[in-house]
Amino acid sequence: xxxLVESGGGLIQPGGSLRLSCAASGFTVSSNYMSWVxxxxxxxxxxxxxxxxxxSTYYADSVKGRFTISRDNSKNTLFLQMNSLRPEDxxxxxxxxxxxxxxxxxxxxxxxxxxSVSS
Amino acid sequence: DIxxxxxxxxxxxxxxxxxxxxxxxxxxxxxxxxxxxxxxGKAPKFLISAASSFQGGVPSRFSGSGSGTDFTLTISSLQPxxxxxxxxxxxxxxxxxxGGGTKVEIK
Numbered sequence: 001x002x003x004l005v006e007s008g009g010g011l012i013q014p015g016g017s018l019r020l021s022c023a024a025s026g027f028t029v030s031s032n033y034m035s036w037v038x039x040x041x042x043x044x045x046x047x048x049x050x051x052x053x054x055x056s057t058y059y060a061d062s063v064k065g066r067f068t069i070s071r072d073n074s075k076n077t078l079f080l081q082m083n084s085l086r087p088e089d090x091x092x093x094x095x096x097x098x099x100x101x102x103x104x105x106x107x108x109x110x111x112x113x114x115x116s117v118s119s
Numbered sequence: 120d121i122x123x124x125x126x127x128x129x130x131x132x133x134x135x136x137x138x139x140x141x142x143x144x145x146x147x148x149x150x151x152x153x154x155x156x157x158x159x160g161k162a163p164k165f166l167i168s169a170a171s172s173f174q175g176g177v178p179s180r181f182s183g184s185g186s187g188t189d190f191t192l193t194i195s196s197l198q199p200x201x202x203x204x205x206x207x208x209x210x211x212x213x214x215x216x217x218g219g220g221t222k223v224e225i226k
Contacts, residue, residue: 045163045208045217047216061214105165105210106208110162
């Protein structure tokens with residue numbers, strides 16, 4: 001059974017940093033595309049980052065230069081390093097297994113971890 | 120960026136009703152579209168792709184269709200567990216974008 005469990009969220013001041021983790025089971029992170037999708041309170045969904053199986057990465061303009069997606073193959077875990085956080089980054093952050101190139105659909109999701117950026 | 124527009128933004132329906140949700144892309148996305156279901160306080164769940172070529176293990180009452188710019192999600196006979204918000208998502212090009220959502224409410 002595919003399972004994704006996020007952690008690392010919390011309350012952080014503007015300009016601060018957080019590192020989100022997503023522990024996967026039931027499949028191999030390094031063999032799959034993986035993504036981070038966020039949802040601001042009461043709002044819609046935004047894909048902020050994707051890492052391809054080969055290691056290439058994509059970032060939404062809203063986070064480019066501030067967020068870094070990575071993975072630890074030995075721990076089967078996905079990460080999102082978030083620096084220079086802004087109030088508009090406040091959201092639930094979901095990790096999602098992503099189907100292959102050309103069909104970048106999010107077929108399995110974690111339960112999410114909440115990031116609140118406020119002074 | 121490709122804009123995804125869903126309609127209606129909300130719909131009130133009864134158990135057993137047929138419900139159709141539409142999603143329009145601002146440019147052609149071939150059949151690279153998926154539908155998700157989200158219940159309050161829960162993560163989205165992958166339902167089905169446009170041509171039903173990818174499915175998230177959902178009941179057969181859910182079907183997807185369309186290509187190019189116009190797509191539909193149909194629930195043939197609404198069940199109590201189907202009351203939720205539904206999102207479309209295009210996978211044709213970055214940034215991957217979602218529609219604004221359609222809330223299916225109990226009538």
